[in-house]
Amino acid sequence: MVGMAGRSEPQGFYTVLIMQKDSSFTSTYEAHTNLAAVQSNALLEYGARLIVIRELCHAMLAHMSVSSRANMERTFRERIERVMELTDDKAFPPAAQTAFLGEINYFLGALNSEATT
Structure with missing residues (x-):
């Protein structure tokens, strides 16, 4: 061949x-x-x-006092604000942004809920 x-x-x-x-x-x-x-x-x-x-x-x-939760919420919001500032230059894709905000709201809700045992 x-x-x-x-x-x-x-x-x-x-x-x-x-x-x-x-x-x-x-x-x-x-x-x-x-x-x-x-x-x-x-x-x-x-x-x-x-x-x-x-x-x-x-x-x-569930085992923290209301005042401790309030302090934690304030600190959490400050830290999240810093993270969000870091993403100002390059935003998350829409699905990731939705998940990110959902997690923030989830934990803010947990911080504001009444203590359960």
């Missing part, structure tokens, strides 16, 4: 190239699949940690 530039190529040369191309596709596909699984698991683990932190905050707030 004569290949490109008039060179004689082995008969199975193109079959090997096709197999290599398929193998490369399979390797790339498997790598992307594995990466997606790793990222998905990491996201689930991160979400689980956030749930635990949220519940810990609620448990701690």
